[in-house]
Amino acid sequence: MGTESSSNCRVTFLPSGICAEVPCGSTILDAARQASVYVTSLCGGDGYCGKCRVVVESGEIDAKPTSLLSRADVQQNVVLACETKVLGDLVVKVPKEHMLDTAQILIDADAHRFSELPAAAAGTRFWHDPPVQKFYLDLVPPSIEDNLGDHERLYAGIRSKTEAPHMQTGYRVLQQLPGLLRQSRWKVTATVAERWGTHEVVQVEPGDTSRSNFGVAVDVGTTTVVAHLVDLNTATTVDAEATYNSQMKYGEDYIRRIFYANQHNALGELQSLIVGDINNLIDTMCSRSKVGMNDVTCTVCAGNTAMIHFLLNLDPTYIRKEPYVPAANFIPPIRAAEVGIRINGRGLLYCLPSVAAYVGSDITAGVVATRLYASRRLALLIDIGTNGEVVLGNREWMVCASSSAGPAFEGSGVRNGMRAVTGAIEKFSIDDSLASRFRTVGGQPPRGICGSGLLDVLAELFRVGILDRAGRFQRQVAPERMREDEQGLLFVIQSASRQDETPELVLTQADVANLIRSKAAIYAAVSLLIETMHVDMNDIECIYLAGGFGNYLDVSKATFIGMLPDVPSEKIRFVGNSCIAGAKEALLSRAAYDMIREVANRLTYVDLMTNVKYMDEFVKANFLPHTDIGRFPSVKAKIRQNQTTTEPR
């Protein structure tokens, strides 16, 4: 390729061998993005997460000094991809930790696992009444005695099948009518969509196509995008699929992506990425299930407020700036094609409503999926993710808050943290001899620790006394498992192994502090809502745990470290992906869709960031399990018991 300008440099990524030509002076991260080589970057390229570690095998670079790399790292040519400029042709090795290879399969399993809402959570079903319906109409041909106009005849036909006081028809549909009705001998199928108080005739097709009406429910997650293809007639889930959110290359949390979008005027690009992901999911499901794209007449999307903004290319700038205001919580139904989603060209996109900048439609969908809004009994819904949203209430009242727990349990801000993909430690325990056991996702050699694993590690180290209640390492308890580096004490979870290229996996003092802050944020949010509403922790009759993390959570351990309130375990229910469950209910029932909108209106948002009491609760929760151990009677009992057993040692 001798035609390349001399100011371009070629970067070859190993082990894939994929190349990128970039202007010299670009960063390795830029090159990786251009080549679509996935390199983990939590901070979006700002040089402070330390996740985008790659090894420069050959070539000239200019790497900024950083405290995020150890001397040993530097000697082994490890660099931060975002902080390293390409000055000549490079060969760069991307370590295994970055790989997303087998994640797809795992998420597929998840997607399928939660394709049906657990009956226990739902209890009752909404009336089957999808917002987009097809009606087969065998119209009486006009005669001198009955010379209604074509359009009026169509409306009369539709109204003989459904209540539709206010109707609308698009201009293009109207134009087709005279020819279409006659060619099809007055036997047609009308697709009718609910649009906030009116019914729109979305399309008219010849003959009877009413049996082919599909919808797609999408959980537009910051990390993963999950989609379900649903037969709107039979209310069955035909297929499910998931993928990583391609926006991740611009930051693993959405605040970073908003920064990136603002700085690079890249909102359109971020929209294209998420829309591309959704289209890929729809394509995959449709071709696998042999469903024509034209027969997919609607899609319901739910997600956090920022993701819905990205999806719609709505400016999310003010979400991250005080007073934290979204462009819209309630999005009117629009044509899916307007944002680029490829279903029926006139099919609709329903975005479920959010409550505030940090309480999105994943939560409103969850509140409806769990029926929290309908029950007499007081319940708590906790969605543990980056923010850790909490809803407290019953059919009389509901309050919600976003705890800004931070992404520690998603592996961010933790040295060997990673997402729950192949090779991530997801279970961990220590026995009496302080020997540890773990299980990895996919049974592969460990390459990091995911959320459930981190929670286990924290709980186990605390249980056996390696961590004290303030979260400080007690080196003397297990000196053989501890060592010190420039950043202080650390606990070795797994030693490095040349044999299977396993890296050393550790938990640092800073990691512990991050994890405790995260769990404290969630507990403090729960605690504050309870205090605000003048109820008691014991009044809570049910705790719904939602979110991908929730499914693998060991409840007793989560209570043990003080993340969850100390309630009998039978009160706790995993509800899985309640976001997609709610989205699917909206896809199948206008009543559910309307209820989610009502819930979004009824939910009272409590802002924690400006709440003095919350800071107070948060500080008190920055202990294991809590400053006031009286709130955790079961933990108190266990600690005493452990002290009894471990004291002799």
Next chain:
Amino acid sequence: MGTESSSNCRVTFLPSGICAEVPCGSTILDAARQASVYVTSLCGGDGYCGKCRVVVESGEIDAKPTSLLSRADVQQNVVLACETKVLGDLVVKVPKEHMLDTAQILIDADAHRFSELPAAAAGTRFWHDPPVQKFYLDLVPPSIEDNLGDHERLYAGIRSKTEAPHMQTGYRVLQQLPGLLRQSRWKVTATVAERWGTHEVVQVEPGDTSRSNFGVAVDVGTTTVVAHLVDLNTATTVDAEATYNSQMKYGEDYIRRIFYANQHNALGELQSLIVGDINNLIDTMCSRSKVGMNDVTCTVCAGNTAMIHFLLNLDPTYIRKEPYVPAANFIPPIRAAEVGIRINGRGLLYCLPSVAAYVGSDITAGVVATRLYASRRLALLIDIGTNGEVVLGNREWMVCASSSAGPAFEGSGVRNGMRAVTGAIEKFSIDDSLASRFRTVGGQPPRGICGSGLLDVLAELFRVGILDRAGRFQRQVAPERMREDEQGLLFVIQSASRQDETPELVLTQADVANLIRSKAAIYAAVSLLIETMHVDMNDIECIYLAGGFGNYLDVSKATFIGMLPDVPSEKIRFVGNSCIAGAKEALLSRAAYDMIREVANRLTYVDLMTNVKYMDEFVKANFLPHTDIGRFPSVKAKIRQNQTTTEPR
């Protein structure tokens, strides 16, 4: 232009000198259309109206033999443009009768004359509440305590000003919101449009633009298009303008245009023509009144069913085929830009509803403008045009019919008939010495006779006995004014004059038959509706005469020939252009718009074409004034009186 292919011929039209290059073998009418030289053609080029007479000054032609040209015509090189093929370069003279030159001014005057609905007709006013309104919103900026989303804040602002239970926002408007609201410091103007049960936020502008909100009401007539520019805030008519419908070159009546559209797949072209006319009117008014096109937020169009189909490019084929079914009577509000109307890019087009293929929104608008639907008193609305639509009813019930009167009173099918443009005889009388007097439009030398003139001629000839009750010429009464040609007896209205190039103007026996058929059709429609509803002619307390023709109608003469029922003249009211009056009310009041839709639903259509009783009534009305002269006591009295005075002659 030596590059022209030898298979092209050049046609030069005199007196304008405009040329067209057409493939040899094209008709002169084709060439005229290409050159945009107006040549009257009522049949749309099918060779049977005989109106497209032109003179071939030089060049080779191939003219079909036709009975529509006299031998004298043929000797003077008169041809029918539609039946004459161009075989070489031609010079063609277009006679004065075709010219539209000064018509514009006349219509301007008309447009202005009817810019305000006569108070007598309206009586009460609808509540001022335009379907598209602008609201200036001084929004409270968000704060931590009040962190409503931008979209919800906007809705709350709008809802503080107007009832809007169901609201919608276009995607593009939603996208602008965050930036726009902040740049304008939360002071914005929202344009909100009623769309059949929902309110759509059509645009949001910075600052206070609420005072600039305009709408355009359009009477989309088959012959003339009239538009009024209305200030929606002050409910005043800012300007009015009118033009000829450019579709006329494809046929003066819409049935011909439907034929043409079907045969030449020219529906799109016909739409462009009428949309172009409307755009020209809007452009003219906006620039004259210094109103920005962007401030015109809506347009209300009314017209006969076919014209509304042309405007929207809806297939009108089935309007003219049994059972005469329109594509739509009720057209949902759509964006004006969708049909190409140039107002605010997101502004709306409201087409008023029609009742049936031959009772259009000009009639429903008229029923509301006259308040016929609201009165306890029985009234008749007669719109005399090509069809002669009739509405009979009161607030309890309403029936309507279209009489297919034919266009004789519009000058079609009458040898020297023409529209009411400069040089048309509009008033005519005969004195006792059988000398005649007339008045022309614009006081110019006569070149034809328009509707009101034809009615006068018919009534006067009947009054003085030149026509008997069967409509037969009585040559002996005025032998000096009569002569005979190959088509039979004719009455000379005006002899030819070399001096001012005045042609001979005559009324033939065939003309009389056509005119009598037209008046009979209208009377028979009235008569049939009265019989159907079991009321009596004397029960009618008011007759509203609508339509351009109506304004110049001599009521006593119309009664004298039996066109109108014989009622006291004080019962008859001219309501002028009730179509645009109704359209303007809809522009200014949602209640009026809703009422017109209700009226369209309430009006019971009586089909005359398949009605045996109607044929019976029609045959009986084919006399002057009627077979049963007892129905016209005032005429009976006059005839007796005339006979008394004329018998001595």
